[in-house]
Amino acid sequence: MPEVLQRWKAAFDGHRPDEMAGLFTADALFQGFGPDVLTGRDAVRGYYEAVPSGRRAEVTVLHTYTIGEQVAGGFADVTFGAADGWEARVHLSLVLRRDDGRWRIRQYHVSRVDSAQ
Structure with missing residues (x-):
């Protein structure tokens, strides 16, 4: 999982939808900041195209697991930020599936962390 998140972070930071x-x-099933669950690569691409360029992500992997040779997943803390001071902290959970010989994200879910708690 860490290598998938490294590729995800590099693509996110570089604004490469x-x-x-x-x-x-x-x-893929994708639950980002919006209220709707998205399905498939085209929807994921559209979601990331709408993210303003200049946003960055700091990722801390908390836990990983595997289920056999084809399924893996885990949890991470992610802080999204921008140069103007905007920041959003989330918990990220992923389910990965081996697809065409490489790990790909099958399910992505973020849950915003309320900093007021």
Whole structure:
């Protein structure tokens, strides 16, 4: 999982939506900041195209697991930020599936962390 998140972070920080979409399976389920669950690479690409350029992500992997040779996943803390001071902390959970010989994200879910707690 850490190598997938390294590729995800590099693509996110570089504002490369096509590369981001390629990290996901064709049938991926995606729950970002919006209220809707998105499905598939095209939806993931559209989501990341809408993210303003200049946003960055700091990722701390908290836990990983594997289920056999084809499924893995884990949890991370992610802080998204921008030069203007905007910041959002989230918990990220991923389910990965081996797809065409490489790990891809099958399920992506962020849960915003309220800093007021």
